Amino acid sequence: MQGGTTTAPEVIPGQETDxxxxxxxxWRVIVWNDPxxxxxxxxxxxxxxxxxxxxxxxxxxxxxxxxxRSVVAMETREKAEFYCHRLQEFGLKSTLEATAG
Amino acid sequence: xxxxxxxxxxxxxxxxxxxxxxxxxxxxxxxxxxxTAPGEIDPxxxxxxxxxxxxxxxxxxxxxxxxxxxxxxxxxxxxxxxLQRWKKSLPKAGxxxxxxxxxxxxxxxxxxxxxxxxxxxxxxxxxxxxLEVKAMEKSKGDKRVALVEIHFLAWMIELxxxx
Numbered sequence: 484m485q486g487g488t489t490t491a492p493e494v495i496p497g498q499e500t501d502x503x504x505x506x507x508x509x510w511r512v513i514v515w516n517d518p519x520x521x522x523x524x525x526x527x528x529x530x531x532x533x534x535x536x537x538x539x540x541x542x543x544x545x546x547x548x549x550x551x552r553s554v555v556a557m558e559t560r561e562k563a564e565f566y567c568h569r570l571q572e573f574g575l576k577s578t579l580e581a582t583a584g
Numbered sequence: 585x586x587x588x589x590x591x592x593x594x595x596x597x598x599x600x601x602x603x604x605x606x607x608x609x610x611x612x613x614x615x616x617x618x619x620t621a622p623g624e625i626d627p628x629x630x631x632x633x634x635x636x637x638x639x640x641x642x643x644x645x646x647x648x649x650x651x652x653x654x655x656x657x658x659x660x661x662x663x664x665x666x667l668q669r670w671k672k673s674l675p676k677a678g679x680x681x682x683x684x685x686x687x688x689x690x691x692x693x694x695x696x697x698x699x700x701x702x703x704x705x706x707x708x709x710x711x712x713x714x715l716e717v718k719a720m721e722k723s724k725g726d727k728r729v730a731l732v733e734i735h736f737l738a739w740m741i742e743l744x745x746x747x
Binding site: 524579 | 642701710742
């Protein structure tokens with residue numbers, strides 16, 4: 484690190500909020516029940532896409548099956564979008580929801 | 585049908601004659617459907633493969649929504665090469681034999697077979713009741729064919745995931 488005097492970076496009004504929003508895990512990824520996808524397939528997708536172990540994947544699959552939906556991740560906007568898209572690539576019904584919304 | 589793990593970690597699927605004919609039909613159907621643009625595909629199928637539900641509420645609108653759907657289509661287009669390879673390696677149509685799937689292809693194959701189940705269910709607007717085995721036994725015509733494919737592929741997916 485260089486010595487000498489340093490100046491605090493200028494905070495542009497509005498930018499501070501945008502940055503904190505971008506890094507806050509304020510987005511839910513929700514998977515919804517559907518009549519076609521197999522339970523074993525849903526478990527497999529949760530393990531592959533979300534990195535769940537078998538027990539956690541099974542728990543969330545049962546939540547989807549019995550309650551109609553399961554929150555499978557709470558993430559930053561960017562990561563939540565990534566997971567939601569990946570789940571849809573595998574044919575699962577998934578959506579994003581802001582925690583404050 | 586029997587599925588076993590091969591030495592390299594892939595799968596060996598032992599198919600009877602009618603089963604290999606059915607798989608060939610499935611692969612050909614998928615190739616055609618994957619090539620079809622999301623806006624031109626059967627709306628019921630589009631709803632399952634390229635659904636827009638929840639996008640607007642999540643603030644994904646306009647260009648962003650188009651990009652989202654295009655991304656889903658690109659992933660499916662990307663499965664084309666594997667579909668062609670699997671079709672070539674299938675036993676000749678209507679003949680019994682062993683179908684070999686490489687380890688790195690298993691995930692894509694399972695996703696593609698699941699897509700076909702979704703597609704057929706979408707085409708006939710099938711709900712939970714329709715998907716019971718009893719309902720298949722009572723069904724007729726094209727709907728029966730779709731249900732046979734859906735149940736057969738469910739069996740295949742289960743076996744591929746078990747191994």
